[in-house]
Amino acid sequence: MKKESFDLVIIGAGPAGESAAMNAKKHGLSVAVVDLRKNVGGNCTHKGTIPSKTLRHSVHSMMKFNRNPMFRNISDPTLLTFRQVMETAEDVIKKQVNMRARFYSRNDVPIFHGLASFQDNHHILVDGGQDEQTILHADKIIIATGTRPYQPADVDFTHPRVFDSDKILTLNETPKRIIIYGAGVIGCEYASIFNGLGCKVDLVNPGDKLLSYMDAEISDALSYHLRSLGVLIRHNESFLSLEPNDDKVVLNLESGKLLKADIFLWANGRAGNTEKLNLAAAGLTANKRGQLDVDELYRTTTPNIYAVGDVIGPPALASASYDQGRCASSQIVDKAHPLLIEDIPTGIYTIPEISSVGKTESELTAAKIPYEIGKAYFKDTARAKITGEDAGMLKLLFHRETLELLGIHCFGDQAAEILHIGQAIMAQEGKGNTIEYFATHTFNYPTMAEAYRVAALNGLNRL
Structure with missing residues (x-):
């Protein structure tokens, strides 16, 4: 058995592990990374963000082609299969893996492939x-180590018609009808994807609204848009049992409803990848979701062990995980690094996108903060008319008295990109973070960014 020693060992080669490794190495530490996969990138690259967002982009491009009358002169509307759009995702995954592998090679960070388990708080066994x-x-x-889809014991995920968000990437045929249980980020994104592929979608939601943590108006807009495209959304429904057969699946709900489809996708919850780490040997205990508790510097209850990324719970975003890894490794090398900002932007890649940063209306109301609203509907902007992407809106929340920008919520094409303009203004100090910035600065015309000027004027006119 080989033995090696390092200043820092990182378990997991996703965004959090990668950023921690590169940062620590550049500050002079000897660093090693352990990952179960033969290829780096973690769940983000192989199972989550990269494949699902590439799928979404391919389907969205097909939808734009099909609804553009200009192309009817050269082709009839067409539908791609799930397998065809997945081939594009696989190509992107390969490119991401190659790029990230070069990071480790260029910085001389060795990767040990295998299952990691603690022997004590300073020793890790890697079983390759x-x-x-x-x-x-x-x-x-x-x-x-990230997370994986939660799998309830009473659902047979080995059945060829039963999927979770990892297994769905292996789908070879496009179903005519799909049932998706769970209406969080993953459920809503895949509802958009399969609807765009021409499938009939039943989106079953245990809660009373889609994306319950989002601004209510934005959530309602997504719900209305999905319904207008034919997605059947069923709120306040609880799972009872699933009957997978050779030719169909049957979902029984506690309300007595019975749903039939070609395939079933479970998209309700995720669990931390900690059960095989032998945490007890390092003096650690995970919660019932397999996640680890940390302090504001990402330290666990064992002083020399840190945890970052999805394995510590919300916000469970690749962008935040990357920053968490860098922050934790900066503590280790005694380099000051700012803690994560309070207002972390959220991007949800439905069709069209949703993005948000800052407070929602309900949060401001509960805090009794006097706010006002400025809105710009994309259907009223020239750029959206040109691109044909006129669904959605930009919504600005600001303080009535100080005009400070308090929240930005966007639903529509390029929402995740558009949001960062407002985020930059929100982060300014003094009087630089007010809605007046958008009303007093010139925006290129026609652009989607111009919606900020429209929304600002709309809001100021309410005062």
Whole structure:
């Protein structure tokens, strides 16, 4: 059995682990990374963000082609299969893996492929299979193992018609009808994707609204848009049982409803990848979701062990995970690094997109903060008319007295990009973070960014 020693060992090669490794290495530490996969990138690259967003982009491009009358002179509307759009995602995954592998090679960070488990709080056993075992000693350790789809015990995920958000990427045929259970980010995104592929979609929601943490008006706009495209949304429904058969699946709900479809996608919850780490040997205990508790510096209850990324719970975003990894490794190398900002932007890649930063109306109302609203509907902007992407709106929340920008909520084409303009203004100090910035500065015309000027004037006119 081989034994090696490092200043820092990181378990997990996703965004959090990668950023922690590169930052620590550039500050002079000897660093090693352990990952179960043979290829770097973590769940983000292989199972989550990259494949699903690439799928979404391909389907969205097909939808734009089909509804553009200019192209009817050269082709009839067409539908691609799930397998065809997945081929594009696989190509993007390969490019991402190659790029990220170069990061490790260029910075001389070795990667140990295999299952990691603690021997104590300074030693990790890496089981690479076929009698390839290595003991790694580390002064500091960062856990960045991410999450996986939660699988209830009474659902047979081995059945060829039953999927979770990982397994769905192996789908070879486009179903005519799909049931998606769970209306969070993953459920809503895949509802958009399969609807765009021409499938009949039943989106079953255990709650009373889509994306319950989002601004209510934005959530309602998404719900209305999906319904207008033919998605059947069923709120306040609880799972009872699933009957997978050779030719269909049957979902029984506690309300007595019975739904039939070609395939079933479970998209309700995720669990931390910690059950095989032998956490007890390091003095650690995960919660019932397999997640680890950390302090504001990402330290666990064991002083030399940190945890970052989805394995510590919300916000569970690749963007935030990357910053968490960098922040934790900066603490280890005694370099000051600002903690994560309070207002972390959220991007949800439905069709069209949703993006948000700052407070919602309900939060401001509960806090008794006097706010006003400025809106710009994309259907009234020239750029949206040109592109044909006129669904959605930009919504600005601001303080009635100080005009401070308090929240930005966007639903529509390029929402995740548009949001960052407002985020930059929100982050300014003094009087630079007011809605007046958008009313007093010139925006290129025609652009989607011009919606900020329209929304600002709309809001100021309410005062």
